[in-house]
Structures are given as C-alpha cells and as structure tokens.
Amino acid sequence: MTGRDFLIFMACCLGWGGNFVLSAWVVGSNPVPPFMLALFRSGIVLLVMGVFLFRPLPESFGRLLIVGFCVGPAHLGFLYTGLQTAPASASSIISQALIPMTTVLSVLFLKERIGWVRSVAICVSLLGVMIMVYEPGALSLDRGMMLLLCAYVALAIGSVLMRTVPNVDWRQYVAWTALMVFTLSLPATALFETGHAVAWETAGWKLVVVALYAALFVSVFAHGQYFRLLQTYEVSQVVPLSLMTTVWACLLGVLMLNETLYPRYIIGALLILPCVWIIARRGTIPPVQED
Template identity: 80%
Template sequence: MTGRDFIIMMLCCLGWGGNFVLSSWIVGANPVPPFMLALFRAVFVLLFMGVFLLRPLPKKFGRLLLVSLCVGPIHLGLLYTGLQTAPASASSIISQALIPISSILSVLFLKERIGWIRSTAIVVSLLGVMIMVYEPGALAMDRGLVLLLLSYVALATGSVLMRTIPDVDWRQYVAWTAVLVFVLSLFTTAVFETGHAVAWEQAGWKLIVVALYAALFVSTFAHGQYFRLLQTYEVSQVIPLTLITTLWACLLGVLVLNETLYPRYIVGAMLILPCVWIIARRGAVPPVQED
C-alpha cells in the first residue's frame, strides 16, 4: 500500500472512531432513536452527494446495489437492533469478527493469499484490540450479540463484493448507499420508534452536529475511500487496518469524554500499531495509473 493511501486509511479510522464517541455522546445523554439519527445522516449525505445519482448507471449496477445493501441497510439494521441489548464492551469484541470473516471470504471467493507474516500481524493486532476492550464477564450470551455478529457478516460480504465491481466511482457508491439507508431508516423510525419530538426538543443542535459529522466524515469520506481502497488493494490487506478504529475511539474517549486511560489501552496500542504497519506494507503496491 502506498504511503498516501495508508494515511487516508488511518484518517478513515479516525473518522469512524470519532463517530463512536460522538454517537455515544448524543445517544447516551439524550433519548435519540438510533434510526432517527441514521435518517438525519442519510438526508445530509443525499444533500451533498445526491447529484451523483444523476450520472449514468455503472455496468454492474445490480452488484453495486447489492454491496450498498449489505454495507448499508442490512449491516446498520442488525447493528442498531443488536446494540439495544448487547453490552458495550462485548460489542467491541464482536465487531472484530469482521477481520477473520472477511479474510476467509477473500481467500475462498477472491483467491487471495495471506502469507504467514501478514497472518501473524493480523492475529497479534487482534490480540491487542482484545486487550484494549475486554472486560470480565462481557461475553455473556445475549441475543444482541448474535445480531451484531450477523451485521459484521453482512459487512464482510459487502466488502468482498466491492472487489468484484471495478471502475465504479466511489461517489456513486456513497450516494446509492445513502438512498437505501434513507428508505430503511424512514420506514423503521416511522413504524417502530417513538419519542421523535422529545428527542428533537432535548437534543436539538447536538443531533444536527452528530448527523452532519457522520454524513461528511463517515459516510462520504471514510466509506467512500474505504470503497476505493478495496477496489485497489486486497481485502485481506485493507480490512485489518480498521483495527486502528478501536485505538482512535479509546483515545478520543479519554480526550473528549474524560474516560479513564487504562493501562490495557497502552499495551493494546503497542501491539496494534506496528502490526498495522506490517499489514499495510506486505501487500502488493498497485501500478501507477496515468491521469
């Protein structure tokens, strides 16, 4: 992976980590229905990126919609539903299932090869994440954890499918994903959620700030560049780098939310950082494309 793309991936992880902190701030302190928040986020994305819906449809448009469906509505639907009952620390651990699931799928369906050095780096970095987020008793069986696991199966499937649709503008992907998320969120929040007026009254500008941040830095920048990078590099090289998201989330939680800086955060970071660099450097660098 080139140095530029590595930095972009780290910034994507920063965006995702910041979203965890901001979402915890708004949803934890205010009674904001999660799909109401997702609806606001999708509306902002469509305001910024909706113009790309007017472009000619790509040749593999059906597969693009399938990717958007897996990464958007299916993943988010299962994720939001699972988070209603799943313990927070256990949810962080379950989310790391994305790495082995996507790696297995990439080997089976994309015929990717994962050498022993990259495999070792993935395992050690996963260990670092587990050290950072693990709390005794956190993995007690819960229906929400099963839904969370299924949500990351959907995300891994969509991520692998991204490799099969080259030459698609990432901005079209972002726009069409927002359309699907908008439809799902509108239906779900209207039918199953309540307290919208109270949430708006109590959250107000905070809801707008969080939704705007998620739209710009998560849906548009992070997800868009994630799509581009998965079209350029192997799945088994890109997805393990998302482990940095947990590191950013913990660091921002300490700096922004005044959370405790546990020693396990430092130990986990010391394991994750060098391994992520190894994972990024072990893959093949794509050829330079002429403009």
C-alpha cells in the same frame, strides 16, 4: 499502497474512531431512535451527493446495490442500535473483528491464500471477540456487543463484495448507498420507533452535530475513500490498516466520555489487537497457478 493513499486511509480511521464516540454520546445518553439518526444522516448525504444518482447506471449495478445494503442499512442499523448500550471504546475494539472476517471471506470468495500464522491469528482474534461479547454472571450475551458484531459481519461481507464491483465511481457508490439507507430507515423509524419529538427536545444540537459529522466525514469521505481503495488494492492490504480506528476511538472515548475499559474488554483486546496486527503484517501468499 502509495503514501498519499496511506495518509487518506489514516484520516478515514480518525473519522470512524470519532464516529464511535460521537454516536455513543448521542444515542447512549439521549433517547435518540437509531433509525431516526440513520435517516437524518443519509438525508444530508443525499443533499450533498444526490446529483450522482443521475449518472448512467454501472454494468454491475445489482452487485453495487448489494454492497450498498451491507455497508449501509444493515451495518448502520446494527451499529446505532448496539451503541445505545455498548461503550464507544469497547465497540471500536470489537470492530477489529472486521479484519479476520474479511480475511476469511477473501479466501473463500476472492481466492486469496493465507499461511498458518495468519490462520492461528484469525482463530485467536475471534476468541477475543467472543470473550468481549460474553456477559459474566449471566446466561446470555451482551446485547449491545452482539449487535455490533452483526454490524461488522455485514460490513465484512460488503467489503469483500466491493472488490467485485469494477469501474464504479466512489461518489456514485456513496449516493446509492445513502438512498438505500434513507429508503429503508424512513419506514423503519416510522413503524418501529417512538419518541421522535422527545429526541429533538433532549438531543437538539447534539443530533445535528453527529448527523453532519457522520454524513460528511464518515459517509462521504471515509466510506467513499474506503470503496475507492478496495477497488485499487487487495482486501488483505487495505482492511488491516483499520486497526488505527481502535486507537483513535479509545483515546477519544477516554478524553471525551470518561469511559472505563472493563476486564473482559481488556482481555478481549489483548487477544484481538496483536492478532490483527499479525494479520496486517503478514504478506499474502499468491494463489497457486493452474496448469
């Protein structure tokens, strides 16, 4: 990866880390319906990037829509709903489950190969995820953390599928993903959510700030560059660098929201973070050449 692309991806991680904190700040402390926020966010993206919808459709348009659904409506729906109860810092840590999940999917579908060290790291990191989502003293899993885990399962699937969508401009990808989010969020918020007027009264300018930040810095810049980088480099080279998202989110969560990391979050993090670092540092074993 070039130095320029590396710095661009570090800026993407900063954007994602800040999005955890700002989204939790709004949907966690104010009665903001999650799909309403997703609708507002996607509407802003369409105003900025909607012109790219009118370009000629790419050859792999159907697959592009599948990627857009995974990264857009599925990911955001679970993410915003989970952030209503899950702390931003712990949420950013569980987001690192994206790394082992994409690694496994890249082996299954992209025929990448990993060694035994990476395999052990994947298993231990997934154990850390389970520790984080389990709620002690109850016979159930923490709902917010489980929803966040589902959000990153969807993102992992979309990330791997991005490698199979050739010759698509990242701006066209951003525009079509925003259209899918807008199209699905509109009936979802109308049918399943209430309190829209109350949300505007209580959240007000906070909702506008978060929606603008998520639309411009996250959807347009971070997701757009993420799509471009996954078309340029291997999944196993790009995705592990998202480890920096947790660093930024934890730092911003402590500074801005005065959050506390509970023991199960700390234990899970101690298992997940070293393992994803191992996964990131280990080189990919080239596939066996067939005769």
